[in-house]
Amino acid sequence: xxxxxxxxxxxxxxxxxxxxxxxxxxxxxxxxxxxxxxxxxxxxxxxxxxxxxxxxxxxxxxxxxxxxxxxxxxxxxxxxxxxxxxxxxxxxxxxxxxxxxxxxxxxxxxxxxxxxxxxxxxxxxxxxxxxxxxxxxxxxxxxxxxxxxxxxxxxxxxxxxxxxxxxxxxxxxxxxxxxxxxxxxxxxxxxxxxxxxxxxxxxxxxxxxxxxxxxxxxxxxxxxxxxxxxxxxxxxxxxxxxxxxxxxxxxxxxxxxxxxxxxxxxxxxxxxxxxxxxxxxxxxxxxxxxxxxxxxxxxxxxxx
Numbered sequence: 035x036x037x038x039x040x041x042x043x044x045x046x047x048x049x050x051x052x053x054x055x056x057x058x059x060x061x062x063x064x065x066x067x068x069x070x071x072x073x074x075x076x077x078x079x080x081x082x083x084x085x086x087x088x089x090x091x092x093x094x095x096x097x098x099x100x101x102x103x104x105x106x107x108x109x110x111x112x113x114x115x116x117x118x119x120x121x122x123x124x125x126x127x128x129x130x131x132x133x134x135x136x137x138x139x140x141x142x143x144x145x146x147x148x149x150x151x152x153x154x155x156x157x158x159x160x161x162x163x164x165x166x167x168x169x170x171x172x173x174x175x176x177x178x179x180x181x182x183x184x185x186x187x188x189x190x191x192x193x194x195x196x197x198x199x200x201x202x203x204x205x206x207x208x209x210x211x212x213x214x215x216x217x218x219x220x221x222x223x224x225x226x227x228x229x230x231x232x233x234x235x236x237x238x239x240x241x242x243x244x245x246x247x248x249x250x251x252x253x254x255x256x257x258x259x260x261x262x263x264x265x266x267x268x269x270x271x272x273x274x275x276x277x278x279x280x281x282x283x284x285x286x287x288x289x290x291x292x293x294x295x296x297x298x299x300x301x302x303x304x305x306x307x308x309x310x311x312x313x314x315x316x317x318x319x320x321x322x323x324x325x326x327x328x329x330x331x332x333x334x335x336x337x338x
Contacts, residue, residue: 041319043229047236059241066234066302069227074299075198077224080217082165082202091159091281098275099160099285102267103133103168110258122179127300127307130172131314132258135291137161140319144291144326145284156284165199169296176304195299231295235312252313259318260325264290272337282337283330290329292318 051057107129114125135141137160145153173196205212267289271282293315301311318325 043232044236044239044316044319047233047238048240049236050233051237051240057237059238062234062237062241065230066238069230069234070299070302071194073223073227073230075194075224076220077227078165078195079198079202080221080224082199083206083212083217084221085158085162085206087162087206091156094275094277095156095159095281095285096163098267098271098277099163100167102263102270102289106133106258106263106266110255121306123176123304124307124310126172126175126179127297127304128255128310128314130300131293131297131307131311132255133263134164134168134294134297135160135288136294136319137164137288137291140291140322141288145287148287148330149280149284152280153284156281157288160285160288164294164296166203169199169300170196172300176300193303228295231298235295235298235315238308239312239316252310252317255310255314256317256321259293259314260290260321264325264329268333268336279337283333286329286333287326290322290325292322 051062110132111125111129114120114128115122120128137157141157141161145157264286268282268286271277271285277285293311295315297311298308298315301308
């Protein structure tokens with residue numbers, strides 16, 4: 035199972051940081067910076083460049099996903115900001131950590147196994163929507179958080195990950211063909227980023243105090259991710275929008291996936307709520323097997 039692979043890398047990083055004295059927080063930060071600046075952009079570029087942009091789901095599917103994401107994000111953000119310990123920026127990061135799914139690392143093998151190639155249209159549509167709509171809008175929101183020292187539009191425009199996404203998209207749209215060895219090479223380099231970042235995430239957790247998780251309201255974030263987000267998607271998709279059985283099944287399963295690693299990239303980029311996001315990724319991945327099996331049965335019972 036993909037969850038087991040993810041957990042293995044996280045626990046490996048945690049174990050190494052706890053048992054090897056040479057693995058200090060400074061060195062972990064250096065590895066993280068290297069991965070985010072060079073490895074991760076390669077992954078995003080190759081993914082967007084190869085994506086079939088014609089495989090987009092219906093507007094009803096995108097609208098359902100957008101309404102649910104927006105409703106929960108701004109509702110949770112408002113709730114978090116009532117706590118004086120949370121700034122606008124940290125509230126943004128924590129709120130997105132309770133919503134953003136690991137659609138590629140876990141979603142692709144899971145959805146394809148359960149529903150076959152017919153689900154590709156819906157799955158890839160949500161992946162593209164996250165990369166080209168959700169993440170850019172979130173960055174704009176972070177810029178306008180009102181806190182000093184944050185990214186300006188100029189800094190965001192020169193961010194390696196954003197440059198990789200935009201350049202891959204433009205080359206895709208213009209139909210420009212790159213040499214296969216270039217694209218395959220970048221893809222191979224990019225996929226190295228996943229285990230490296232997961233190990234860094236695990237190592238970072240070793241430097242945090244578990245007692246402080248209560249102050250970060252991690253439990254409430256987990257409840258939103260595992261329970262309330264899939265439930266809202268099920269209600270809107272089935273009873274309000276009236277999506278097809280397959281569309282509803284895929285969207286509900288996607289919403290119940292563990293939190294995506296992109297949220298950790300955001301917390302590191304803005305140096306905000308790193309402990310909370312690392313913990314949410316860890317625990318949603320840990321409990322995702324039960325959550326996914328549970329929601330798969332619920333949807334099968336209600337929708338089919």
